Amino acid sequence: MMPKIPRLSQFRSKCMSVSVTECPFASTISKNKTLLEQPTHNKKQESIRTSDEIPGPKGLYDVPFIGTALQFKPFSEHSIQNVFRLFTSYNKRYGPIVRARMGADHTVYLFDPDDIETVFRNDKKHPSRIELPLTKVHQKRTGTPLALGTLQEDEWRKRRRPLRNLVQRLQYISKYVPSLSTIADDFVDKLEDKEEFNNAFDQLMEFTSEGVGYLCFQRRLGHIDKTCSCSKSELLKHTTVYLKHLGEQFFRLPLYKLFRTPIYNSFANSYQFIYNFTKREIEHFKQISRDSQGNEQCSGGNEQCSGGNEQCSLIGSLLKDGTLSEAEICTSLVDIFVGGIDSTASAMTFLMFHLAQNPDKQERLYEEVKQFNDQEITSEILQQIPYLKACLKESFRLVYPVPGGTIRVLDKDIDIKGYRINQGTQVMLCYGTSCLNEQYIKYPESFIPERWLREEKDIVNPFIHLPFGYGPRNCLGQRFAEYQIYTLMIKIFGKYEVSFPSGKDSIPYRYTAFPLPTESVTFDIRKR
Numbered sequence: 178m179m180p181k182i183p184r185l186s187q188f189r190s191k192c193m194s195v196s197v198t199e200c201p202f203a204s205t206i207s208k209n210k211t212l213l214e215q216p217t218h219n220k221k222q223e224s225i226r227t228s229d230e231i232p233g234p235k236g237l238y239d240v241p242f243i244g245t246a247l248q249f250k251p252f253s254e255h256s257i258q259n260v261f262r263l264f265t266s267y268n269k270r271y272g273p274i275v276r277a278r279m280g281a282d283h284t285v286y287l288f289d290p291d292d293i294e295t296v297f298r299n300d301k302k303h304p305s306r307i308e309l310p311l312t313k314v315h316q317k318r319t320g321t322p323l324a325l326g327t328l329q330e331d332e333w334r335k336r337r338r339p340l341r342n343l344v345q346r347l348q349y350i351s352k353y354v355p356s357l358s359t360i361a362d363d364f365v366d367k368l369e370d371k372e373e374f375n376n377a378f379d380q381l382m383e384f385t386s387e388g389v390g391y392l393c394f395q396r397r398l399g400h401i402d403k404t405c406s407c408s409k410s411e412l413l414k415h416t417t418v419y420l421k422h423l424g425e426q427f428f429r430l431p432l433y434k435l436f437r438t439p440i441y442n443s444f445a446n447s448y449q450f451i452y453n454f455t456k457r458e459i460e461h462f463k464q465i466s467r468d469s470q471g472n473e474q475c476s477g478g479n480e481q482c483s484g485g486n487e488q489c490s491l492i493g494s495l496l497k498d499g500t501l502s503e504a505e506i507c508t509s510l511v512d513i514f515v516g517g518i519d520s521t522a523s524a525m526t527f528l529m530f531h532l533a534q535n536p537d538k539q540e541r542l543y544e545e546v547k548q549f550n551d552q553e554i555t556s557e558i559l560q561q562i563p564y565l566k567a568c569l570k571e572s573f574r575l576v577y578p579v580p581g582g583t584i585r586v587l588d589k590d591i592d593i594k595g596y597r598i599n600q601g602t603q604v605m606l607c608y609g610t611s612c613l614n615e616q617y618i619k620y621p622e623s624f625i626p627e628r629w630l631r632e633e634k635d636i637v638n639p640f641i642h643l644p645f646g647y648g649p650r651n652c653l654g655q656r657f658a659e660y661q662i663y664t665l666m667i668k669i670f671g672k673y674e675v676s677f678p679s680g681k682d683s684i685p686y687r688y689t690a691f692p693l694p695t696e697s698v699t700f701d702i703r704k705r
């Protein structure tokens with residue numbers, strides 16, 4: 178169940194009354210910053226205007242495809258990999274509701290958290306997402322089931338239900354925390370006697386693939402190699418190639434629809450490798466089950482099971498559930514495996530960066546986590562780290578994990594800011610840019626984890642910061658990702674002081690699906 182988010186009206190009055198002198202962060206923030214302004218209200222309009230009247234780029238910019246191309250380099254300063262900057266410029270130029278060309282169709286961009294809330298609250302039971310063109314072509318040619326993220330309606334519901342009952346269940350995922358703790362210990366052992374944590378993003382991918390691999394296949398993949406800083410695993414190599422093509426598919430001319438381009442072949446080859454690997458794991462599980470016939474199988478809900486039991490696996494639980502075919506189970510495991518690698522590694526890279534840049538915040542975190550650093554991390558410990566959770570949330574706000582926000586396709590007509598947006602329209606909910614807009618959040622440029630702590634958090638509208646999405650189509654792996662991040666960060670920040678090499682003050686990145694560093698990242702580390 179998603180936690181219920183209160184409506185904005187319940188806390189707006191409090192939010193509006195905060196002044197700089199009352200601000201709990203006043204010591205760390207310069208006082209000449211603009212105060213939070215009142216977000217625009219939805220006013221009842223006397224006559225509703227059509228969506229054609231929504232402000233946005235017009236003329237040549239409104240011509241299908243050409244209009245989209247003109248918004249990007251070399252015709253403008255914006256690049257496709259940093260598309261959220263284009264969204265920000267729309268907001269500045271046209272206001273809180275904008276309509277612009279995206280390919281053949283129009284997309285409506287919403288920036289006001291009130292309006293984002295309205296769309297989410299009108300989400301149907303089976304929210305639609307746009308199709309991934311490369312994946313779709315691949316599925317047509319090979320006949321493999323489509324990924325969960327691209328399914329719609331009943332097909333999506335059928336696939337998501339058994340996964341939701343396992344991967345989103347606290348009790349089920351908590352079983353994996355001790356194993357994640359061991360994996361984190363192995364990872365931190367690699368840093369022993371080192372003064373640098375080099376190639377950090379790639380190394381963190383090894384950690385996340387080891388963790389999510391354990392969730393999917395109930396065994397260690399051996400990606401954390403103490404002797405080298407970059408795993409040579411074929412599986413990880415293919416996953417990296419697959420994720421790259423997956424993320425870049427929107428930014429390429431879809432020539433692969435006409436013939437098998439080198440990019441298509443590389444994508445298909447990597448997918449097939451991961452799929453075959455997963456299929457072998459399923460066969461292996463079935464063989465073990467046959468060999469130990471008569472032993473009771475654990476579907477993951479067993480209180481006594483630590484998650485280390487061979488039979489307490491996601492594969493076993495999905496086979497036992499029986500609603501998905503074996504091919505669908507295989508595809509679902511691939512979805513989970515690939516979904517949890519670069520996403521979580523990117524989140525940790527930027528969290529470490531923000532903490533390295535803010536030593537006072539890092540010190541507060543150290544005080545919170547130092548007591549747990551030598552222990553096996555348990556789900557109880559993960560209830561006692563509010564500051565680490567706030568740090569992650571704040572880090573996500575500054576480097577949004579998805580470019581700009583999320584897309585929904587409207588299921589019915591909705592009236593927003595006096596305009597009728599018709600059923601079937603693609604709507605981009607731009608909370609990923611609004612959370613950096615001082616109209617909606619105070620001191621947007623500053624890293625202030627404190628704003629998310631219980632005492633303070635209700636001064637921020639929750640609908641401007643949803644790093645894992647919202648509603649029935651939210652991120653399936655949110656809980657697992659968070660557990661992985663918390664476990665490793667406790668181990669690292671409980672033992673090391675982390676800083677960024679002098680002379681450097683940023684990590685250049687670009688978005689594929691997630692923000693990925695464009696150059697190797699190194700942190701300086703000093704044992705406490």
Ligand code: HEM
Pocket residue numbers: 325326327337389512513514516517518520521524578579583584644645646647648650651652653654655657658
């Ligand atoms: C920090 C890490 C992660 C971030 C920031 C993230 C973010 C997201 C977001 C924003 C969505 C779309 C939600 C929406 O449209 O409302 C999503 C979907 C999804 N995520 Fe994650 N994710 C992360 C980690 C993971 C992990 C670890 C897994 C697997 C264990 C995973 C599996 C998925 C899947 C399968 C979907 C598609 C869900 C569907 O369409 O039903 N993600 N994620």
